[in-house]
Amino acid sequence: MKAFKNTFKEFSRYPSAILGMVIIVILLIVSVYALVTLPYHKAITLWRAGEGIWYQNPRFAAPAWINYFRKDKLPETIDLSTLNGTAPKTFVAGENMDQTVITFTFDYPYADYPQDIAIYFTAKYAGKQPYASISLLTPDSRKVRIADFSVEETETYYVSQDTKLQRRLAGLQPQQGIFVADPKAGLTPPVNGTYQLVIDGLTFEKESSLDAEMVLYGKVHGIAGTDHLRRDLKIALLWGTPVALAFGLLAALGTTLTTMIISAFGVWYGGWVDGIIQRVTEVNVTLPFLSILIMIGTFYSRSLVTILGATVLLSIFGYSIKTYRSVFLQVKESPYIEAARAYGAAGNRIIFSYLVPRIIPLLIPALVIAIPGYVFLEASLAVLGLGDPVLPTWGKLINDAQQNGALYKGYYYWVLEPAILLMVSGLAFALLGFSLDRIFNPRLRGI
Amino acid sequence: MSEATVPFDANINATIKRKATVNTITRVVRYTAVRVVVLFLTVVAAVYLTILIANMGGYVDKIQRGQIQETVSMQIALNPAYKSLAAEERQKLMAEQIAIQEKRLGLDQPFMVRSFRFLKDALTLNLGRALQMASDSGSKMVRNIILERLPATLLLLGTAQILVFIFAVLIALSLSRKYGSFFDKLCIALAPLNSAPAWFYGIFLILIFAALLHWLPFGGLVDAPPPESKLLYTLSLLKHMVLPVGGWLFATIFISSYNWRTFFLIYSSEDYVDMAKAKGLTSRNIERQYILKPTLPTIITNFALLVIGAWTGAPILETVFNWPGLGRATYVAIGLYDTPVIVGTTVVFAYLLVITVFLLDIIYALVDPRVKIGGEGRPS
Numbered sequence: 104m105k106a107f108k109n110t111f112k113e114f115s116r117y118p119s120a121i122l123g124m125v126i127i128v129i130l131l132i133v134s135v136y137a138l139v140t141l142p143y144h145k146a147i148t149l150w151r152a153g154e155g156i157w158y159q160n161p162r163f164a165a166p167a168w169i170n171y172f173r174k175d176k177l178p179e180t181i182d183l184s185t186l187n188g189t190a191p192k193t194f195v196a197g198e199n200m201d202q203t204v205i206t207f208t209f210d211y212p213y214a215d216y217p218q219d220i221a222i223y224f225t226a227k228y229a230g231k232q233p234y235a236s237i238s239l240l241t242p243d244s245r246k247v248r249i250a251d252f253s254v255e256e257t258e259t260y261y262v263s264q265d266t267k268l269q270r271r272l273a274g275l276q277p278q279q280g281i282f283v284a285d286p287k288a289g290l291t292p293p294v295n296g297t298y299q300l301v302i303d304g305l306t307f308e309k310e311s312s313l314d315a316e317m318v319l320y321g322k323v324h325g326i327a328g329t330d331h332l333r334r335d336l337k338i339a340l341l342w343g344t345p346v347a348l349a350f351g352l353l354a355a356l357g358t359t360l361t362t363m364i365i366s367a368f369g370v371w372y373g374g375w376v377d378g379i380i381q382r383v384t385e386v387n388v389t390l391p392f393l394s395i396l397i398m399i400g401t402f403y404s405r406s407l408v409t410i411l412g413a414t415v416l417l418s419i420f421g422y423s424i425k426t427y428r429s430v431f432l433q434v435k436e437s438p439y440i441e442a443a444r445a446y447g448a449a450g451n452r453i454i455f456s457y458l459v460p461r462i463i464p465l466l467i468p469a470l471v472i473a474i475p476g477y478v479f480l481e482a483s484l485a486v487l488g489l490g491d492p493v494l495p496t497w498g499k500l501i502n503d504a505q506q507n508g509a510l511y512k513g514y515y516y517w518v519l520e521p522a523i524l525l526m527v528s529g530l531a532f533a534l535l536g537f538s539l540d541r542i543f544n545p546r547l548r549g550i
Numbered sequence: 551m552s553e554a555t556v557p558f559d560a561n562i563n564a565t566i567k568r569k570a571t572v573n574t575i576t577r578v579v580r581y582t583a584v585r586v587v588v589l590f591l592t593v594v595a596a597v598y599l600t601i602l603i604a605n606m607g608g609y610v611d612k613i614q615r616g617q618i619q620e621t622v623s624m625q626i627a628l629n630p631a632y633k634s635l636a637a638e639e640r641q642k643l644m645a646e647q648i649a650i651q652e653k654r655l656g657l658d659q660p661f662m663v664r665s666f667r668f669l670k671d672a673l674t675l676n677l678g679r680a681l682q683m684a685s686d687s688g689s690k691m692v693r694n695i696i697l698e699r700l701p702a703t704l705l706l707l708g709t710a711q712i713l714v715f716i717f718a719v720l721i722a723l724s725l726s727r728k729y730g731s732f733f734d735k736l737c738i739a740l741a742p743l744n745s746a747p748a749w750f751y752g753i754f755l756i757l758i759f760a761a762l763l764h765w766l767p768f769g770g771l772v773d774a775p776p777p778e779s780k781l782l783y784t785l786s787l788l789k790h791m792v793l794p795v796g797g798w799l800f801a802t803i804f805i806s807s808y809n810w811r812t813f814f815l816i817y818s819s820e821d822y823v824d825m826a827k828a829k830g831l832t833s834r835n836i837e838r839q840y841i842l843k844p845t846l847p848t849i850i851t852n853f854a855l856l857v858i859g860a861w862t863g864a865p866i867l868e869t870v871f872n873w874p875g876l877g878r879a880t881y882v883a884i885g886l887y888d889t890p891v892i893v894g895t896t897v898v899f900a901y902l903l904v905i906t907v908f909l910l911d912i913i914y915a916l917v918d919p920r921v922k923i924g925g926e927g928r929p930s
Contacts, residue, residue, distance in 0.1 A: 505869075
C-alpha cells in the first residue's frame with residue numbers, strides 16, 4: 104500500500120503523466136459510451152446500411168460546429184415531412200378531383216447554397232397517378248415555378264437534376280439558382296429569409312392520397328460530418344475508440360508478457376534453449392513484418408482478431424527479448440535466487456515467482472509505450488485497404504477519405520477527425536509511458 | 551621519429567602495424583562471413599515462411615498452374631500445325647500438355663517436396679507472372695514489375711534514412727553539449743510525438759503544404775507530363791520528395807535525437823573524458839575522439855532498428871504520397887487481389903531487409919573496436 108502511495112506521489116510530479124492518464128480515462132469513458140449507446144450489431148448495421156437509412160443526410164458535409172468559427176454560415180440540413188407532422192397538409196375535396204396542398208416553410212439564414220433539395224413522394228392510388236406542381240415562394244415574394252409531374256407510388260425528385268429548371272434559371276445550377284434574387288444577373292449570394300416550398304397536388308380517386316418529405320441537404324451535419332455515402336462519421340469515430348484501445352492494449356499485453364516469459368525461460372535454462380530463442384529472435388526481427396501481415400490479410404481474413412493474433416505471434420520474438428535477457432542475466436546471479444535454488448525451488452517456480460516479478464518495473468513502461476505502435480498499426484493496415492471488413496474504425500475512415508480524394512477536394516474534416524483522435528490516443532499512451540519509464544527506472548532520471 | 555636515427559625501431563613498428571592490419575582484416579572478414587551465413591539463413595527462413603503462409607490457401611500452386619495454362623495455350627494457339635485441329639481435339643491436346651507440364655514442375659508431388667522447389671524459385675527471384683498488373687514496359691513478369699519500382703523506393707527511403715541519421719547525430723551532439731537547455735527539454739517533450747508513423751504526419755503535411763498553401767504537390771514522382779530536360783526532371787523529383795521525406799524526418803527525428811543524446815551523455819560522463827578535458831584537449835577533439843567514437847556502435851544498432859522499421863513503413867508512406875515504388879505496388883496488388891505480386895513483394899522486402907542489416911553490420915564492424923581488435927575487448 105505504501106509503495107503504491109509512493110508511486111502515486113511520484114506520478115503526480117509528472118504533469119505529462121497526468122495529462123496522459125486524463126486522456127486515457129476520457130477515451131475509456133467514450134468507449135463505454137459507444138458500446139452502451141451503439142451496440143455492436145446496431146453499429147455495424149448502421150455503418151453498412153446504404154442510402155435507405157442515411158437518405159436524410161447530405162454527402163461530404165462538414166461538422167456543424169464549424170459554423171461557430173465562420174462569418175458566412177453554411178446551411179444545415181432541413182428535413183420536413185407530412186408523414187411526421189413537421190409540414191402542414193391541407194385537403195380540399197372537389198368534384199372529380201381533390202386538391203392536396205403541402206407547404207414546407209423553412210428559414211434560410213445562410214450565406215451558401217444547399218447541396219441539393221430532394222422531395223420524397225409517397226402516393227396512394229389505384230389507377231390514376233396524382234399530379235404535383237411544385238413552386239417556391241421566396242422571401243422577396245417571387246414565385247419560382249419548379250416542376251410539374253405525375254407522381255408514382257414512391258418517387259424522388261431532385262432539384263439539382265432538373266435540366267428544364269436549369270434552363271429557366273438562365274443556366275444556373277437549380278439548387279443554387281432558386282435562391283438567387285435574379286438568375287439573369289448571375290450567381291449572387293442567396294436571399295435570406297423565410298421560404299415556402301409549396302406542392303400543389305391533385306388526386307383523382309377517392310382513396311388516393313399524397314404525402315411528401317422535403318430534405319434540403321445542407322453543407323454541415325451533426326457533430327462529426329458525413330462521408331460519401333451520407334453516413335454519419337460520428338458512428339465510426341465513436342466505435343473506433345474501443346476498437347483502437349482494445350487492439351492496442353491486447354497486442355501490447357500479449358507481446359510484452361510472452362516476450363518476457365520466453366526470455367526468462369531462455370535465461371534460466373540457458374544452453375540450447377537460450378540459443379534457439381536468440382537465433383529465432385535474430386531471424387524474426389529481420390522478417391518483413393508488414394508484408395507478412397498483408398499476405399495474411401489478403402489470403403485469409405481481414406478480421407481484427409486474425410490480424411491481432413498474427414501481430415502478436417510475429418512480435419513475440421522482438422528485439423526487446425534481448426533487453427529483458429540482459430536484465431534477467433543480472434537478476435539470475437542475485438543471492439535471493441541462489442537461496443531459492445538452495446531450498447530446492449523448481450525452475451518454473453523460480454521463473455514465475457522470482458525472476459518475472461523483478462522485471463515488472465521495466466515491463467510496465469515498455470507495455471504502455473508499445474500501445475501507440477499497435478494502435479497505429481491497425482490504422483496503417485486500414486489505410487492499405489486491409490481494415491476489418493465490418494467494423495468501422497479510425498483507420499478505415501482515413502482510407503475512405505484518401506480513396507475519395509478528401510484532401511484534394513477540401514473535405515479536411517474527414518481526414519482530420521480520425522487523425523486527431525489517433526494522435527491524441529497515441530500521444531496519451533506515449534506520454535504516460537515515458538513518465539512511467541522515469542518513475543520506475545530512476546537511473547534515467549538524472550539524464 | 552626519423553628513419554635515419556632509429557631504422558631498426560621503425561622496422562619493428564611497421565611489422566607490428568602490418569600484423570595488426572592483417573589481424574584486423576581477418577577478423578572483419580571472418581565476422582562478415584559469419585554474418586553472411588546467418589543472414590542468408592534468415593532470408594531462407596523468411597521466404598520459406600512466406601511460402602508456407604501463401605500456400606496454406608494454395609496460392610503458390612495457383613500461380614504456377616496459371617502460368618502453365620497461359621504458356622500451353624499460347625503455344626498451341628501459335629503453332630500452325632494445330633490450326634486444322636477441331637476445337638475439341640485442341641482442348642484435349644491442351645489438357646494433356648498441361649498435365650505433362652504440371653508433372654514436369656512437380657505439381658503432383660506432396661507439398662513438403664514442392665515447398666523446397668518454391669523456395670529455390672523465390673530465392674532466385676523467379677516469381678512468376680502477375681494476374682493483372684503489368685510493368686510500365688508492359689511485362690507481366692512479377693520480377694520486372696518489382697525491379698521497375700525498386701529504384702523509386704530506394705531513392706525515397708535512402709534519402710530519408712541518410713537525412714535522419716545526419717540530422718539526429720548533429721542534433722543529439724548539440725543537445726548533449728547543452729544538456730538541460732530549452733531545446734533539450736523541447737526535444738524530450740516532443741519525443742512522444744514519434745509514436746505516430748511517417749504516413750500519419752505525411753497526411754498533415756499534405757494538408758498544410760499541398761491543400762492549403764499550394765506550395766508543394768500532393769504526391770507522385772514527378773510533374774505530369776514529366777519535364778524533358780534532365781535538370782528540370784531532377785528539380786521536379788526533388789520537389790515531390792520534400793513532403794514524404796519531411797514526414798519521415800518528423801516521425802523519427804525527436805525520438806532518435808533524444809535516444810542518441812542520452813547515449814552521448816552516458817559516454818561523456820566516463821572518466822576518460824574527464825581525463826581528456828584535464829589534459830586540455832579542445833572540446834571538438836573530445837567530442838570526436840572520446841564521445842562520438844565509442845557511442846557509434848550503440849547508435850548504429852539503434853539506427854538499424856529504425857531502418858528495419860522503415861521497410862515496414864514504406865508501403866503506407868508510398869500509398870499516402872502516391873509514390874510509384876514497391877510499397878505502392880503492394881497496395882495496388884492488394885486492391886487487384888494480384889496474389890503473385892503480393893507474394894513477390896514479400897520476398898523482395900525480405901531480401902531488402904536482410905541486405906540493409908548486412909550493410910549496417912559491415913559499418914558496425916568498421917566502427918566497433920570489439921570486432922576490429924578482437925572479442926576480448928583487450929586493446930593490443
